Amino acid sequence: MIGKGRPRSEAARCSILETALRLARTQGYARISMDRIAAEAGVGKQTIYRWWASKAAVVLEALRENAAEEIETPDLGSLQADLRAFIKSTFDASRRRPGINDVLRALMAEAQLDTAVLEQFKREVIDPRRAALRGLLERAKARPGVRESFDPDFFVDIAFGIIWFRLLTEVGPLDDSLAEQLATLLTKAAAGPLEGRPEKKKRRVSHRAGDDDSPGSPR
Numbered sequence: 001m002i003g004k005g006r007p008r009s010e011a012a013r014c015s016i017l018e019t020a021l022r023l024a025r026t027q028g029y030a031r032i033s034m035d036r037i038a039a040e041a042g043v044g045k046q047t048i049y050r051w052w053a054s055k056a057a058v059v060l061e062a063l064r065e066n067a068a069e070e071i072e073t074p075d076l077g078s079l080q081a082d083l084r085a086f087i088k089s090t091f092d093a094s095r096r097r098p099g100i101n102d103v104l105r106a107l108m109a110e111a112q113l114d115t116a117v118l119e120q121f122k123r124e125v126i127d128p129r130r131a132a133l134r135g136l137l138e139r140a141k142a143r144p145g146v147r148e149s150f151d152p153d154f155f156v157d158i159a160f161g162i163i164w165f166r167l168l169t170e171v172g173p174l175d176d177s178l179a180e181q182l183a184t185l186l187t188k189a190a191a192g193p194l195e196g197r198p199e200k201k202k203r204r205v206s207h208r209a210g211d212d213d214s215p216g217s218p219r
Contacts, residue, residue, distance in 0.1 A: 015041045016048060020055075021062035025099030029059065029106035056110055056117045059103065064124035066097070071132045079140040079190060083183035086136055087159070090129070091174045101167055101174075108168065130156050140190065147192050155186055 019041040023032045034055055038045040052058045070093040074085040094100050104125070111118040137152035159182055166172050 012041070012043050012047060013051070016043060016051075016058060017062040017065060020058040021066060021103075024059050024062075024103045024106075025097060029103050034058075054117075056107060056114070057120060060107065060117075060120050060124040063100075063103070063107075064128065066100075067093075067125065067128055071129060073132050073136050075139070078187075079137075079143060079146055080183050080187040082136050082140070083159075083186055084179055086133060087163075087179040087182055088176055090163070091176070091179060094174065105168060108164075126160075130160065133159060137190075146190050150190050150192065155190065158189075159186060 016037060020032070020037045023036060023040060027036075032055065034045055034048055037055070037058065038048055041048075048058065052061070070089070072086060072089045074082050074089075076082050076085060107117070107121055107125075111121045133156050134152045137150075137155055140146050141148050141150075162178075162182060163174065166174055166178070172178065
C-alpha cells in the first residue's frame with residue numbers, strides 16, 4: 001500500500017522490503033517496528049511512512065514480491081502432475097525461507113481485526129496464488145478425461161482451504177505427502193462421473209410379511 005509522497009527510489013524500496021521480510025521471519029512479526037525496519041534498511045522512518053501506511057503494509061508488499069518470484073504454473077502434460085508440482089513448489093518456497101509461515105499466521109490474525117489489512121492481504125498474498133492455480137485448472141479443461149463443466153474456483157477453495165487450515169492450526173505438515181493427496185483428490189474430482197450417463201440405481205428388495213421366497217414358503 002503506497003502512501004502519498006514523492007516517487008519511491010527503487011533501491012530504497014527494495015532495501016526496505018527485503019529488510020522488513022527478513023526481520024519479520026527471523027525476529028517475529030510482532031517484535032518488529034517501523035523504527036527497526038528503517039534503521040536496518042538505512043533509511044529514515046519518514047521515508048517508509050511516505051510510502052506505506054503501516055508495518056503490515058510493508059510486510060505484505062514484501063510477501064507479494066517474494067511470491068511473484070516463486071509461483072510456478074507447470075505444464076507437465078497431466079492435471080495431476082501439474083497440481084502436484086504447483087502445490088509442492090508452494091511448500092518448498094516456505095521451507096526455503098524459515099519463518100514465513102509464522103509471518104503469514106501473524107498477518108492473518110491481524111487481518112481479522114483490521115479490514116484494511118484484510119483487503120491488502122487478499123490483494124497481495126491470497127489473490128495472486130488463487131489466480132495461478134485457477135489458470136492451471138482452466139488449462140486442464142482442454143485435456144482428455146477432465147470435465148469441462150467443473151468449477152475451477154471451487155477447486156481452488158478446496159486446495160487452499162486445506163492448506164490454510166493446516167498452516168493456521170498446525171494439525172498436520174505441509175509436505176510432499178499432502179501435495180500428492182491434494183493432487184489426487186482434485187484430479188479425481190475433476191474427472192467425475194461420465195456426463196450424460198444415467199447412474200445405475202440399486203434394486204431395492206423388500207421383505208414384507210407374506211413375501212418370503214424361501215423354499216417351502218407359501219405363494
